[in-house]
Amino acid sequence: MKRHYRQPQRHCCQEGRHCYRPYWHCRQEGRHFRPHHRHCRRGGRHCHPSLQPVAPAATDAREGRHTLTSLLHHLQVPAVSYIIRDSLKLKASDADTIVNIHVASEKFAELVLLESNENLETVKEKLDDEYLEIPTDSVKRVLAGLILRELKGFWRVALFISALINPEVGNASGSLSKQGELNQRKEKYLSVERSITDLDLDGVWNLKPLLDGKAIMGVLEVKSGGPLIGKWQQRLVKWQLAHPKGTMEECKEWMKQSQQQSKRQKVECSS
Known part of the structure; x- marks a missing residue:
């Protein structure tokens, strides 16, 4: 029926x-x-x-970062972000700022080591690419400028955290007392802060690029944008940090020469 x-x-x-x-x-x-x-x-x-339960905090002993794994979405979320957003119910932008500060504190450790030129070549290799070779005496300025552009006005907080928690900044030999190690970390913090001020980088996040996306497309003679333009915008920021007094014409000339040199190298390699 x-x-x-x-x-x-x-x-x-x-x-x-x-x-x-x-x-x-x-x-x-x-x-x-x-x-x-x-x-x-x-x-x-x-x-x-x-x-639903979440996985317990997983600790990376080397980097000191904690993550919470959500079983529902299979995503890894920094513990500090989870606490600020879900537990304290604060702004998502506040959580992002704190996470960026923690990440940048690790980058500041490289900058601290640059004060004694310990890892100069290693940092230079990370910043260079086939189109841009940063002068050795400008590596510190470029690295510090990129970090400050991410943090903006919170860079002193990240530097302070880096000076306190990163083992590379502290007593490497283990021969100093606790008070002596604390004084050493304080001196390194003041040294890096003074170096950033002397390099005229305080406020570098307000630096405007010499060329916008359309101008870059004109120099490269391409009709559409995309990831290629984004990569050149990142190189342009590095070039401006390495050449603080560079003009727009000098920037265009560098882009043209870099592109031509890269093409010649590719032709030589293929032949």
Whole structure:
């Protein structure tokens, strides 16, 4: 006998009967649940996504960073971001700022070592590419400028954290007392801060590029933008940091010469 059902109901192939649309069949437990509930493999039952457990904090001993792994979305979220957004219910921009400060504090460790020219060549290799070779005496300015452009007015906070927690900044030999090590970290913080001020980098985040995207496309003689223009914009910022007194014409000339030189090298390699 044919029967009629209300519109919200539909036939469920799993159970051979009709059910309301807001419910769906769970193969794990063999019964129906609302769509916004999910099967929790750890608890063996259904629960609301907000109640599902998350993995314990995973600690990277080398970098001192903590992550929380969400079983629902399979994403890794920094613990500090999770606490600020979900626990304290503060702005997402505040969480992003704190995460950027922690990340930049590790980069400042390289800048501290540059004060004694310990890793100059290593940092120079990271900053150089096939189109741009940064002068050796400008490596410190370029690295510091890139870090400050990310942090803006919070760069002193990141430098302070870096001077306190990074082992590379402190007592490498282990021969100093706690007070002596603290004084050494303080001196390195003041040295880097003084160096950034002397390089006229305080406020470098307000530096405007000499060429915009359309101007770069004109120099490169391309009709459409894309990742290529984005890479050249990043190189342009590095070039301006390495040449603080450079003009727009000098920048265009550098771009043309770099592009021609790269083409010649590719032709030589292919031949």
